[in-house]
Amino acid sequence: MLRIAASEARRGFAELINRAGYAGERVILEKHGREVAAVVPIVDLIMLELLENQLDIADTRTSITEALKQGTTSLDDLRAELGLG
16 A cells, blocks of 8 residues: 655545546555545445444444333423423
8 A cells, every 4th residue: 555645645646546546546645654545446445434334334223222221201201300491
């Protein structure tokens, strides 16, 4: 995986886009020696978003299961408990 300084990336941004878009290469951008961003093929971004969605779905299922086991509190009861009316 290519690592490049952000200042150098600015000068060759079109090339970085081509490397990611056509060659499928991932490019890490560094600033003062620290990784700060990346230029990746769109398919990588789509896969990352799909993975995040799957994790969100799993978390939601877990929350629903816990709520069904432990019960829930109505909004009116919560407001009363917090003294909000």
